[in-house]
Amino acid sequence: SLREETGRQRTVTLTDEMLQELRNNADIDSVVKIVEPKGVKGYNIFPHDPFYPWNNDNFGPIYIPQKDATIDLTPKILPLYKKIIRDYEGNTIGVSGNQISINGQVTDSYTFKQDYYWMMGDNRDHSEDSRSWGYVPANHIVGKPIFIWLSFDNFNKGIAQWKPRWDRIFTTVGGDGEPRSYFKHFLIALAAWFIFDYFWKRRKKLKK
Known part of the structure; x- marks a missing residue:
């Protein structure tokens, strides 16, 4: 007689130590570490730009802005900070070729007006956090642990x-x-x- 075999694959979150314990378990056929490869763009990953083919496992490096810090501004760098400059700090941005203008003035640098934070969810592989929506302004943080x-x-x-x-x-x-x-x-x-x-x-x- 024929019998359909049901799937026995499970996806779990493990430490390296737990991974080794499972590999030593005779009742388990195999344990494969799932890592999104470098250079492969993940789904809904900040800054949502072809210059940055990042994913949940291979992300960055990035600079987290601080108040009064100044960065060099180029068309390649702009996607990382465009939302900050335009939406959080209330400026207009224009790009013409390799030239960037802020509030109508051509510039090659920008100075941040406040601190920013990088938020990570506690369930790392199943969280929409700063890896999806980017930096969080200090004035958006309305609570604190007590x-x-x-x-x-x-x-x-x-x-x-x-x-x-x-x-x-x-x-x-x-x-x-x-x-x-x-x-x-x-x-x-x-x-x-x-x-x-x-x-x-x-x-x-x-x-x-």
């Missing part, structure tokens, strides 16, 4: 290998001096709540 509620070592090695970083759990971020942990305060508050809840329910039960 608290770490949980932190582990060996996070990518499986839950059995997790080791809590006790000095980081329930710790403030930023501010002056050393980070301060509120983990003990949390445990005390949690214990107080359970004690209160126990006696409250007991009191209600006695009233009935």
Whole structure:
């Protein structure tokens, strides 16, 4: 009789150490590392220009602009900073042959008016981040981290290998001096709540 074989291929995110462990597993036929080759333009990759055939695995190098920093401006460099100059900093841009004009004035350099950041998603291979939409202006950042509620070592090695970083759990971020942990305060508050809840329910039960 004939039987259709179902596909057994899986795509997973691994460290080099995990890759080697799987290759040593007798139940696995093969493990192939998937890397987008250099020079092959990826889908929806900044700066969306033929000069830069980049992809998620082979990207850059780039310069991340800082306030008051000046760069040389050429037709090849322009695609990297066109959105900043035009959209974020409110200038008009013209290109005629090898000449670039900003606000009607021919120029071969540009000085940035604010800081910019490069944002990366935590799920590197499945994120639309700065690799898709480029630099983020400082004035577009409307929040900041203030608290770490949980932190582990060996996070990518499986839950059995997790080791809590006790000095980081329930710790403030930023501010002056050393980070301060509120983990003990949390445990005390949690214990107080359970004690209160126990006696409250007991009191209600006695009233009935």
